[in-house]
Amino acid sequence: MKRIITLNTRDLEASKQNGGCGECQTSCGVANQKCENANK
Amino acid sequence: MVHTFTCCGVNIAVDSVSGSVHVVDEVALDVINNFENIADKGVVQAIALRHGVTIEDVSDCAADVKELAARGMLFCRDTFRPDVEKLAKRDTVVKALCLHVAHTCNLDCDYCFAAQGKYHGERALMSFEVGKRALDFLVENSGSRHNLEVDFFGGEPLMNWQVVKQLVAYARSIEPACGKNFRFTLTTNGMLLNDEVIDFCNREMHNVVLSLDGRKQINDHFRKTAAGVGSFDVIVPKFQKFVAARGDREYYVRGTFTHRNPDFMQDILAMLELGFDKLSMEPVVCPPDSPYALTEEDKPIICRQYKLLAEELIRRAEQGRPFTFYHYMLDLAHGPCIYKRISGCGSGTEYLAVTPAGELYPCHQFVGEKGYLLGDVWKGVTNTAVTEKFKRCNAYSRKECETCWARLYCSGGCAANSFHATGDVNGVYAYGCDLFRSRMECALAVNAVSALKEQK
Numbered sequence: 001m002k003r004i005i006t007l008n009t010r011d012l013e014a015s016k017q018n019g020g021c022g023e024c025q026t027s028c029g030v031a032n033q034k035c036e037n038a039n040k
Numbered sequence: 041m042v043h044t045f046t047c048c049g050v051n052i053a054v055d056s057v058s059g060s061v062h063v064v065d066e067v068a069l070d071v072i073n074n075f076e077n078i079a080d081k082g083v084v085q086a087i088a089l090r091h092g093v094t095i096e097d098v099s100d101c102a103a104d105v106k107e108l109a110a111r112g113m114l115f116c117r118d119t120f121r122p123d124v125e126k127l128a129k130r131d132t133v134v135k136a137l138c139l140h141v142a143h144t145c146n147l148d149c150d151y152c153f154a155a156q157g158k159y160h161g162e163r164a165l166m167s168f169e170v171g172k173r174a175l176d177f178l179v180e181n182s183g184s185r186h187n188l189e190v191d192f193f194g195g196e197p198l199m200n201w202q203v204v205k206q207l208v209a210y211a212r213s214i215e216p217a218c219g220k221n222f223r224f225t226l227t228t229n230g231m232l233l234n235d236e237v238i239d240f241c242n243r244e245m246h247n248v249v250l251s252l253d254g255r256k257q258i259n260d261h262f263r264k265t266a267a268g269v270g271s272f273d274v275i276v277p278k279f280q281k282f283v284a285a286r287g288d289r290e291y292y293v294r295g296t297f298t299h300r301n302p303d304f305m306q307d308i309l310a311m312l313e314l315g316f317d318k319l320s321m322e323p324v325v326c327p328p329d330s331p332y333a334l335t336e337e338d339k340p341i342i343c344r345q346y347k348l349l350a351e352e353l354i355r356r357a358e359q360g361r362p363f364t365f366y367h368y369m370l371d372l373a374h375g376p377c378i379y380k381r382i383s384g385c386g387s388g389t390e391y392l393a394v395t396p397a398g399e400l401y402p403c404h405q406f407v408g409e410k411g412y413l414l415g416d417v418w419k420g421v422t423n424t425a426v427t428e429k430f431k432r433c434n435a436y437s438r439k440e441c442e443t444c445w446a447r448l449y450c451s452g453g454c455a456a457n458s459f460h461a462t463g464d465v466n467g468v469y470a471y472g473c474d475l476f477r478s479r480m481e482c483a484l485a486v487n488a489v490s491a492l493k494e495q496k
Contacts (some may be wrong), residue, residue: 003064003065003067003068003101003104004053004062004063004064004065004068004101004104004105004108005062005063005064005492005495006060006061006062006108006113007060007061007062007063007372007487007488007491008060008491009059009060009061009371009372009373009375009467010059010372010373010374010377011058011383012057012058012059012120012377012378012448013058013112013378013381015377015378016377016379018125018377019376019377019378019379020377020380022133022135022185022390023185023186023187024329024380025187025189025223025267026135026136026189026385026390026391028116028403033155035374035375035376035377035380037377038149038226
């Protein structure tokens with residue numbers, strides 16, 4: 001029986017490498033942002 | 041740090057550092073909550089007894105949790121602090137401006153932080169020349185950024201509509217030569233919406249915010265003309281016409297809730313009834329001694345509304361009548377990178393507000409605050425001490441955030457809210473933190489329920 005289901009979330013450690021481009025929309029929350037580089 | 045909670049019928053464990061989200065059953069929830077002592081046979085036995093399962097079941101579950109921990113998806117160690125210092129020392133570029141095209145308003149809303157749109161100053165309209173210079177300033181200071189954002193704000197921006205159109209035309213004319221893409225947005229009270237404005241917005245505005253507080257009696261209590269006439273009957277038909285013409289482009293109807301309506305779910309339902317399906321309801325920003333300021337007694341009522349809202353969102357989605365609530369629109373798989381999560385909205389560094397006179401402020405909620413004037417669109421940012429302060433305002437700059445599971449979702453919160461609540465941009469607006477965490481749990485639950493359905 002599967003007691004834990006892990007959802008597909010962005011790897012924040014890996015985002016050190018593919019993040020930081022600054023092209024995402026300005027937020028006024030960050031949690032709701034989308035990122036075009038998340039899959040790169 | 042792992043945060044566990046139950047919402048909308050699902051148990052969730054969030055690893056606050058890695059961003060991993062797990063949906064767990066009762067046994068796994070218990071194992072995670074007692075993981076520190078899981079090597080103790082007595083603890084394993086107690087968990088087995090509590091849930092009517094075997095010791096072997098609990099041990100298997102503990103092994104799964106251990107494996108997730110080994111893979112950095114639970115109890116992950118925070119290694120981001122060195123990046124915080126790097127971010128604080130970075131050279132920043134400006135990528136977004138909030139253009140206050142009108143420091144005047146045709147409504148007289150009691151709770152408006154902009155004080156009838158004038159920001160505690162004189163009535164003023166931005167000239168095309170000042171706006172044009174602001175756009176040039178943005179291009180000149182945007183470095184290699186391709187996407188630039190310009191927000192038409194006020195006061196009521198439609199009271200300076202010709203200048204809005206001129207500025208959009210000017211920006212479009214310089215896009216090819218400077219290799220930039222302007223994304224325009226507009227926030228309006230709707231009083232001056234007409235066919236021409238609707239048509240223009242649908243061509244040029246990436247997003248439009250329509251201000252409405254929900255139920256007629258709630259809206260008209262605060263959102264009224266200087267003569268005291270409520271705006272509901274004027275703006276609702278205009279908003280309905282706008283939304284009908286908007287198609288699938290972005291808009292949202294945004295309300296403010298106050299001490300008068302902590303039961304704001306009723307206002308959400310009223311908006312849905314009116315045919316609006318992209319919604320946002322936000323807590324009022326005001327001095328704590330205001331008669332409409334939210335109180336401690338309001339807090340459990342508000343948190344309850346967030347849960348009711350999450351349940352309604354799930355229910356309507358199942359019925360094929362979906363709607364969106366802005367704060368619940370998480371994209372777990374394609375969300376922001378760690379740098380964005382640490383640094384937050386970029387106010388005072390990447391995002392600036394411009395007054396009708398061309399003055400620069402850290403954001404729209406700082407306009408008129410002495411000591412936060414950064415410079416102007418001709419000389420640029422000259423008050424670099426304030427910019428430095430904002431560069432260091434992030435998810436790691438407050439001691440209180442160290443023990444908060446949600447810090448990489450809120451990035452340390454809103455600097456303006458902190459400033460208005462405590463007098464310091466690095467202060468903590470604890471009330472706002474409580475609401476944010478409540479909202480975030482609901483947002484994660486809504487997304488978890490949706491993800492589970494997709495997996496099935």
